[in-house]
Structure formats: structure tokens, C-alpha cells
Amino acid sequence: MKKRKIKFAVVGCGSIGKRHIAVLDAEPEAEIVAICDLDEKKCLEQSQLYQNIPYYTSYEKMIEQIKADVISVVTPHFLHADMAIKALNKKFNVLVEKPMALSVKDCQAMNQAAVENQMKLWVVKQNRHNVPIKLAKDAIDKGMLGKIFMVKCDILWNRYQGYYDESPWRGKKKEEGGALYTQASHFIDLLVWWCGDVQDVKTFMETQNHNIQTEDSGSAILKFTSGAMGSLNWTTCVYNKNYEGSITIVGEYGTIKIGGQYLNKIEFWDVLGYPLQEGIEFTDKPNAYGKYQGTSSNHDKVIKTIIETMRNNEVSVEAVEGLEGMRCVDAIERIYKASN
């Protein structure tokens, strides 16, 4: 029997909203029923690209009028909680872009709305699908690394001033939150996934080379609930282009460095009795936005996992639910609170 397509609506047709729409359009088991953006020009452009999808410039009107299974919230950070809760209260499932929200309090309210309405709430964490991340996770889960002693995470990226100037919310404390919420949250999600929640932290951060309210650089020393310790260096001040996005895991029986510019390569693998297989294809591509690059473009895998999860009514670690998504926000809050 032919399966019914899962109906999605997308709010936010900006840099990554366009990727959500393209991915949904290419997914045979998905159907886009509506898109929404305050900016009608963006709506029109996307609508015309994809068979005149109905569009709205009011989110409230869209969720009042449409029939959909999932609302994808792809708007600035400060809107995530309110938009997700409104959709959950109208009995839609919600997929929200990272970071889930700008506070643990907001994440809790979102999770509560999901439970009360018996709807699903997922957070985009597409880097969990990267080939090197899956290989490392597998080694950790099989106990091949033994106890994790230390993790070292470096996000040494470039964002030019125009990146902040082009979107009115970027670089603003109340609207964006800072580089930990935007660039580093991809990496912090993986650290807490592998090492447990952040228990203790010391942070130093500054705005070094941009005209913005938030920090553009920082260093934190971390202690995780698993006992692992760690360090995190993040900056958007690297000259000209992204240099590195990496995580090194130092375990009792092995060391793994996942690197490249966006966690797309295995740079070092030395694990007792568990060598890296030969012939692995490292296929992850970056999200490219013209003048700058983000992390991996595995949004297609996020959408596929959600569709499978909905069809089979199952829980998947790759379809990250609200409770799991909140752990990253908790870590970020703690890192900011510990700053100078």
C-alpha cells in the first residue's frame, strides 16, 4: 500500500530555512504544505522555486489555517520557544533548529507543552549523522575507548562582520545569545552526549574582532558528570575562512581526533584492538552560504530519521528529542554563567 506523505510546514525562509525547504522537496516521503516568513520577498522566492507552495507572512495565521504533521521552526533563537509551544498547543509535532532555546527554563516549557499535548518535539542535531561522529560514537558505546579521561574541542572559524550585519538578530545578546548558542552548540551537543552533563566549568571570553554585543571568542575548562575533563576553544575571528572544527577524545584504551573544518574527517585513530576500517567514505558536505561555511549539511538525514520515527512510532538517538536537546542548552548556560 502506498504510504501517506508526512506533511511539513516551515517557518523561517532564511539561510538554513532554504535548505530545510530544499531537503523536504527532495524527500519522496515528505510534502511541504506551507512556508512562512515575515519577509514576503523570501516567501515568494521559495514558493516560486517549489511549485507555488502556499505561503504566509504571519506564523499565527499559518498554524491556525493549515493541516500538517510537523512544523519546522527555523527562525532566530529567541523565537524558538514561543513558536514551538504555539505549534504544540495546536497539536502539531515540532522540529526546531538548534539551539533548542535560549534558556533551560524555556526548554522545560517546550518539553512540558509536548507532553501535555502528546506531540513530539525534536531538535536539529545533524552532526550526529556525520560519518566520523557515528564511528566515534560506536567505539564509545562498545566500550572500546574505556574510560574517557579528556576531550578537547576547537571551533576555530571565520564569520565576517557582514554575517552579523545581514540578519538583525545575530550578535545580539537577547536574540542570538552568542557564539556558544550558534556555532559551538553543534559541538557541545556531542560533548555532553559522550561525556555527560557539565558539572563544573571555568570560562574566559571576549569580543575581539567584531562589532557585536556577544562574545566572538572564548575558552572554557570543563568537568563532566562522567568524570571526564575537557577544554573548549571557540572563535569566529579566524582570518579569511574556517580553519578547524574538531574534537579529540582521550580514552583509557584509545585516542580519536575528529577534525576537518566541520567534524568531517578522522584525523587520528588509535584504539586498542579496534582499528579504523579501511575504505570508509567520508561523504559529509558542509552547509555553504556563499561567503561562509557552517557544519555538515546532513539535514536530509534528520528529516529521514524523523519520518521513520513517526512511521514506526519509535525512539531514535539520532532523532533528538526535547529532553536530550535541553542538555546542550544547560551546558551553554553553565559555560556563560562561569565567564569572567
Ligand SMILES: NC(=O)c1ccc[n+]([C@@H]2O[C@H](COP(=O)([O-])OP(=O)(O)OC[C@H]3O[C@@H](n4cnc5c(N)ncnc54)[C@H](O)[C@@H]3O)[C@@H](O)[C@H]2O)c1
Ligand atoms: N543546523 C545548522 O547547521 C544551522 C545552520 C544555520 C542556522 N541554523 C539555525 O537556524 C535558525 C535560523 O538561522 P538562519 O541562519 O537561517 O537565520 P536567518 O536570519 O538567515 O533567517 C531567519 C529567518 O526567519 C525569519 N523570521 C524572523 N522572525 C520571524 C517571524 N516572527 N515569523 C516568521 N519568520 C520570521 C526572518 O525573516 C529570516 O528570513 C537559527 O536557530 C540558527 O541557529 C542551523
